[in-house]
Amino acid sequence: MKEYYLFTFDSTHYAIRAQRLLTGLSIVTMPTLRQISASCGISVRIQPNQREEAVRRMEEAGEGWHLYHIFQDGKDISYRLWAESKP
Numbered sequence: 001m002k003e004y005y006l007f008t009f010d011s012t013h014y015a016i017r018a019q020r021l022l023t024g025l026s027i028v029t030m031p032t033l034r035q036i037s038a039s040c041g042i043s044v045r046i047q048p049n050q051r052e053e054a055v056r057r058m059e060e061a062g063e064g065w066h067l068y069h070i071f072q073d074g075k076d077i078s079y080r081l082w083a084e085s086k087p
Contacts (some may be wrong), residue, residue: 014064
């Protein structure tokens with residue numbers, strides 16, 4: 001079973017900005033999971049041990065993001081909203 005966190009974004013602009021903000025962390029840019037959202041289409045995946053640092057950086061940057069906790073067992077995916085930006 002895989003476990004990771006996934007940032008989704010309200011716009012492509014926010015996704016590109018997040019890639020710069022999270023420089024130095026082990027991130028993977030990937031398509032947004034259909035089960036979660038079809039908004040922007042671009043997501044940033046982070047490892048569980050980097051969640052706190054990533055959220056800290058994203059909170060300083062402002063709004064436009066949502067963070068999901070993902071569990072994946074083969075093709076079965078479960079998720080829950082972990083945090084989101086405050087307007």
